Amino acid sequence: MTNTASPADTLPGNFLILEILNRYVPEVLQTMAGMTAVPGPGQPNAPQPATLTGVTGSIGLSGKVHGVVYTAFAEELAQLVAEKILGGPASSQDVSDVVAELTNMITGNLKSQLCDRGHNCSLSIPSVVRGEHISVSAKTASISIRNDYHFEGCPEPLVLQIFAVLEK
């Protein structure tokens, strides 16, 4: 009998989620905006509360995985990404729409990978908030992950912050 399980299947939840994000965040940004996102080293056990700045999309997860995914783009980065995707000038509403949709794509792919591994869950509709130094935390989350994704020529990275509980 041959074991066809991938190495990711044996990772603890936080490392599994980080690995999935490091695959799909660059894929989403490359496909939609033609921008190369380089993952940072990642914090599989990030401290709480977390601080987010700029245009932040969020999506809730419920089910055998429950929690929330935040994608925080600095204002300048969000504007750049929106203009690249839309192919022209982007209003404030356009930028919010783009951030919401990118959050949806990243979280959707995360969800697919988790569901294929038995962690079934559903997603909420994305929402977007804007502001400097927004503080977020989740008391009951056993998983707190953070990673930065850097873009050449952009001083501020895209920040992914996830709070989650993984049940089997």
Place this chain on the structure above:
Amino acid sequence: MIHTLINKGFLPYDVQMVFASNGAEGLEVAAREKPDVILLDVTMPVMDGVECLGKLKADPELKDIPVIMLTAEAGKENVLKIAKMGVRDYIVKPFTEAGIIDRVSRLIELKPKTAAAPVAAPSTAPKKARVVTDPLKILVVEEHPAIIESITKAVATRGWKIVGCPGPTEAQAQIAATVSAEDTPDVILISLAYPGKAAFKFFHSARSHVHMKNIPVLGMAVKTATFEQSEARDSGFSGILTKPLELGELPDRIARAMELDITPLFYAAEGDCEAVTLPQDLSETASVDLSRQSRTRITNLANAGITKLLIDLSGVSKIDIPILRAVASIVHECEKLDIQWRIVGTDTDNLPNLPVFIASNAKVAALKDVPNPFKGKNLVDIHPTRAAAAASFK
């Protein structure tokens, strides 16, 4: 954002776009506009795409409109769920504009927008070939007779006819002599090496001819002629063939440019089953197109009540990337639609363990978008004959 992207993608085409912001609004718009195709996002407020799809399929006026689902969730359970609800196709986000165009073009004919084109020929003109086994007439404009001869030999097995011209001037005379749709070639191959941009002048002349304006034109150029290749793409050539020509793959490239259905080369009825035979020399182009077109073919089998497919690898002694792609794609489509499948192969000593083989090649760039239908399986049986495979179906 999705509205803007999709609208932008279809700008070059002669289509009318109508949009809705949620499922409830979408149902109203669909009932009013009766579109040819519906692109339906899953994640929407008020009414999501899955609920909207259910209501579309329950409405006798709307149920037959083909729906392509846009979803950020590519998990097997989700795909199976929406496939069983009757979507014709699905697109996983992130997506490219070209990807959307490709999927829609499989369901409806997309015509480029043209400026002030002459009135089209009467609709009684015979329809041009759409299936690979149809006879084709190919106009080859090339100054080297040896190349025309090699192209003639390369397509001979398909029964296609070559009309050769040594230059654009002679080809122009051919066009001038074209008085009806029956006279027109089905596709044109033209060397981009002629001086004075003669190939481009010929191309624009053909595009303004009432019977030729939609005929695919492929440019032939050496690899280093990047400027000419770029200009050809920008002008609207259907594709570029680099010299020296890959003659083995040439018929498949022509079939792709003409958007021919190539599945008749591979699929055939076998008793109460269907069989798809994969040859050892399956080209990369044919593999990609067969994998894509198998989705429609297998859906049609399901609609016709055929629930058994034999995948015949009897002529295969080595599984390479094109064959692996085709097998994985075909099995994936069968799994989605609950069609039973069996593998037939005679060279079992050289055929690998497919689940292991596909898992070990998962990171190969050419297989990046190919699903792995063998997850959870350690081994797939290979039957020595079609009869043995057919007998094993439940």
